[in-house]
Amino acid sequence: MSLIRIIVSAIYVVAQVLLVRPSLVEGRQTRNLLTGTLGHHHDTDLPRFAEEIQNVTVSVGRDALLACVVDNLRHYKVAWVRVDTQTILSIHQNVITQNPRISLTYNDHRSWYLHIKDVQEVDRGWYMCQVNTDPMKSRQGYVQVVVPPSIITKETSTDMVVREASNVTLTCKATGYPEPYVMWRREDGKNINYNGESVNVVDGEVLHIVKISRLHMGAYLCIASNGVPPSVSKRVSLRVQFPPMLSIPNQLEGAYIGQDVTLECHTEAYPNSINYWTTERGDMIVSGNSVSGDKYEAISTDSGYNKYMMLKIRNVGPKDFGSYKCVAQNSLGGTDGVIKLDGKSRNDNKKDNL
Template identity: 30%
Template structure:
């Protein structure tokens, strides 16, 4: 009888509580709470928010669950007086603090707590940059943020591991700043978030750089005989795509029986432009100008067409080449016809000389 009274007078104690737990989403965890001298007192597991923004949620009392969730279960081991709260298929919302409580009275309780941290793979946030347009010479800034646990580390790369404007092939941080953008900086950038959970996350960010046209001429001087065709070419690099015109003697040329103009966009920033001078007459020899212009500026290139005695093949033999398009090889019959035309042409020149 004396022993019973002594035990009844002992204050309940929590002798053991599980230490901090870290689990992957979808995993399982056991939270143990060992309580002594609490046979006459309620023992609860409670999930609560340390910041008190959410009310505490009672999960169990003594050996029974309160919450109706099949992912939760409770075990009680009599020998060790241990209450074990098990959670399987762990979700992100399960992260937080779990408190073991022994209710002594309305105003008195004994508590111990353990934190459950749920490891989450990185997820790129919606407030991250998706694409960016900048003019050459301006500054540009791309931002990338990600959620997950542990907090992800952010890094930047370029397509094909090209060198970044900041130097090197990798830049670490949430914000990639470019002090002065050059047209060579355009392309795809990769924002990568990694925290050791899963494969990480990546977002492709396209940087478009607006720049004034740059015109190059692959063959500045081209010769062709009278009454034959000749193709003159210019390569244009610009963004936004420019307006392109051909001029001769400061007069803009257009498609007609004397000229055929073609533009071939090989990429957003590259255009090949060709003008075919058809059945050349004496007045068509001279300097041709190809001019490209967009909102940032203009540039031009010049091609000189001069007279030759020998017809140039192609295109005199019936083979055309436009920009990067493949040429079609002339047939034997075409070559023979071209040779016959040339022979007749030479014969006429000789005859005229004699007279």
């Protein structure tokens, strides 16, 4: 046993003796006049607790207050004791503990208040209010210290870039009291394709995706909550790499001499691909350059990993008929698609308008 524990135990024993002594003296002085024997006061003469000590729930860092209300205290004394450690906190009007966060106030010799400032988790537990009657009377109250959730950064996944068809595991760890509930969801609110089902939320610390696809790409939120505000979240960006893929709505386009025509090509790729058009001879088409002039206008619109390509050919002439190729390339590979532009007569155009 350490020296400090011995000293604390000694103080506790002495204090208990001091607390009990008045009741013993009172007992000796109380004599039954009919029998001449020693006796005790009736219960109605002894101190009594006016109410139960209310349990307190407080967030860490806030202040807690326990109230002990005693009627008919007279010359008896009140003490506050930490039950689990048997530490004496106060004896009557004196604070005994060396904990600077604990203080005592009292009112009319009836209400005795134990104050705990800047409550910490170590303060969680039972507290006893004692009155030194013989036998001792006491009441207990519980201080519940709750802690808002906090995400453990070192044990939580960060932004990831993975190859399509691989397995991915996102992990999120959180602390708090009570133990936080952790869930995953997409930041954009879309459902998650998870274990063959489309779900909005995945419960638990781990989000494990088998054979990830480009549809899983996006930002995910790990959210931790335990009923103690505020809830917290961590954002994890998930990027899925795959080589370019290409689709062409119309592989055959027709135009008459002098008409403007637009060719369309859709691509998907991550990392973002380099997209361009070439002629049948393999020459790259650059919009508005000195060679092509205003003949061509190439437009590209991005939406995530999708890219929408258009090639507008103005004032189509006989030399413009033939094949055009849209090309997409990134670090993982490349792909291309061919669109054939055929000529049609004015009569064909009139038929189309009928």
